[in-house]
Structure formats: structure tokens, C-alpha cells
Amino acid sequence: TQLLEQSPQFLSIQEGENLTVYCNSSSVFSSLQWYRQEPGEGPVLLVTVVTGGEVKKLKRLTFQFGDARKDSSLHITAAQPGDTGLYLCAGARAAGNKLTFGGGTRVLVKP
Amino acid sequence: KAGVTQTPRYLIKTRGQQVTLSCSPISGHRSVSWYQQTPGQGLQFLFEYFSETQRNKGNFPGRFSGRQFSNSRSEMNVSTLELGDSALYLCASTRDISYEQYFGPGTRLTVT
Numbered sequence: 001t002q003l004l005e006q007s008p009q010f011l012s013i014q015e016g017e018n019l020t021v022y023c024n025s026s027s028v029f030s031s032l033q034w035y036r037q038e039p040g041e042g043p044v045l046l047v048t049v050v051t052g053g054e055v056k057k058l059k060r061l062t063f064q065f066g067d068a069r070k071d072s073s074l075h076i077t078a079a080q081p082g083d084t085g086l087y088l089c090a091g092a093r094a095a096g097n098k099l100t101f102g103g104g105t106r107v108l109v110k111p
Numbered sequence: 112k113a114g115v116t117q118t119p120r121y122l123i124k125t126r127g128q129q130v131t132l133s134c135s136p137i138s139g140h141r142s143v144s145w146y147q148q149t150p151g152q153g154l155q156f157l158f159e160y161f162s163e164t165q166r167n168k169g170n171f172p173g174r175f176s177g178r179q180f181s182n183s184r185s186e187m188n189v190s191t192l193e194l195g196d197s198a199l200y201l202c203a204s205t206r207d208i209s210y211e212q213y214f215g216p217g218t219r220l221t222v223t
Binding site: 030033035041042043045048088090092098099100101102103104 | 144153155156167169201212213214216217
């Protein structure tokens with residue numbers, strides 16, 4: 001059983017459309033991170049959120065941490081083919097603790 | 112600053128053999144974590160080393176072991192390989208007390 005549930009598992013959209021990926025848990029996390037992984041490579045850190053209700057923007061990507069620090073979302077505006085990849089959320093109970101990863105959301109943006 | 116490096120990138124082994132994978136963290140990072148990634152189970156935590164000591168451990172059998180050297184480089188060893196050990200093994204490094212982990216490109220292990 002995944003402590004962090006990601007939805008959807010797979011998303012296929014056309015270039016220019018918006019998408020949202022969700023990461024939910026029944027546990028409270030001190031921080032939540034989002035990574036993007038491309039085939040044959042390791043995950044690349046996109047953002048870390050640590051405060052309940054926090055919203056961070058990275059160009060066309062918007063990350064939100066739930067008020068209760070149990071869930072998070074990633075929204076991509078006007079998706080581009082370069083956004084294609086596996087998006088992973090990961091939570092930590094405390095700094096220095098191991099990360100628990102969600103199952104991942106595979107995003108395909110078609111030109 | 113150079114990123115996390117892992118060697119080798121690809122490895123093919125036979126059931127029953129053992130394997131050693133290597134990871135060099137980002138300069139100045141003293142924590143190294145290892146993960147196993149498979150299509151069915153996703154990313155699963157193996158163990159974490161900090162200042163040459165194992166600080167956290169996941170739920171893997173004793174065939175999986177690791178160590179860290181004084182220069183923070185780390186190795187993981189898998190003995191008596193099984194077909195199910197075929198996976199991408201990822202190493203990540205972290206500053207002393209930080210949430211953020213930086214991953215290497217991984218070692219793709221295939222057990223035949």
C-alpha cells in the first residue's frame with residue numbers, strides 16, 4: 001500500500017492544454033517534493049514545499065501543499081512536449097528522514 | 112558543481128551472482144540514499160548513510176547491503192541475485208539536514 005497516492009496514473013494531452021496531478025496521503029508530512037524523471041535517467045527535483053497552504057510557481061508549473069500537509073498538487077499551464085515525463089511526489093516526515101514516493105504519474109504531451 | 116555519479120550505468124548478471132554498485136555524491140553532501148525502482152513497485156527506499164553510518168533502512172532482505180566511505184562515496188551490494196532484483200538502482204545525495212535529494216542517473220541491473 002502506497003502511503004502517497006498519485007492520480008491519475010497516466011495522462012495524455014495535446015500541446016497547449018492544462019493538466020493537474022494530485023498527490024494524497026492520510027499521513028502528515030513535514031515536506032513534499034515533486035520530481036520529474038525522463039526515461040533512463042534519475043528523478044530531477046522540481047520543487048520542495050514545507051508550509052501548509054504554500055503555493056510555489058516555477059514558470060508554467062504551480063505547486064500547492066495542502067493546509068493539513070497531507071496532500072499536494074502540480075498544475076501545468078499550456079503544456080509543451082518537453083513536459084513529457086514521469087512526475088513523482090515524495091514526502092518526508094522530517095528533514096534528514098527517508099523519502100516516501102508516490103507511484104508516479106506518467107504525462108505525455110503530444111505536439 | 113558536478114552532480115551525483117553512479118557506476119556502472121548498465122549491468123547484466125546471472126542469478127546467484129553478486130553485484131556492487133557505486134555512487135559518488137555531490138561535493139559537500141554527506142548523506143547518501145539508495146532506492147530501487149521497478150515498473151511494478153515504483154521507487155522504494157533501500158537505505159541511507161550519513162557520515163559512514165547507516166541512518167535509515169527500508170524493508171529489503173539482508174541480501175541488500177551498503178556502506179559509505181570517509182569521502183562520502185557509497186557502495187551497495189546485492190548478494191545471491193534473483194530475477195526480481197532486476198531494476199534501476201538510484202542513488203541520491205543530500206546536504207547534512209535537508210529535505211532535498213539530488214539523484215544520479217542510476218544503474219540499470221538486469222538479472223538473467
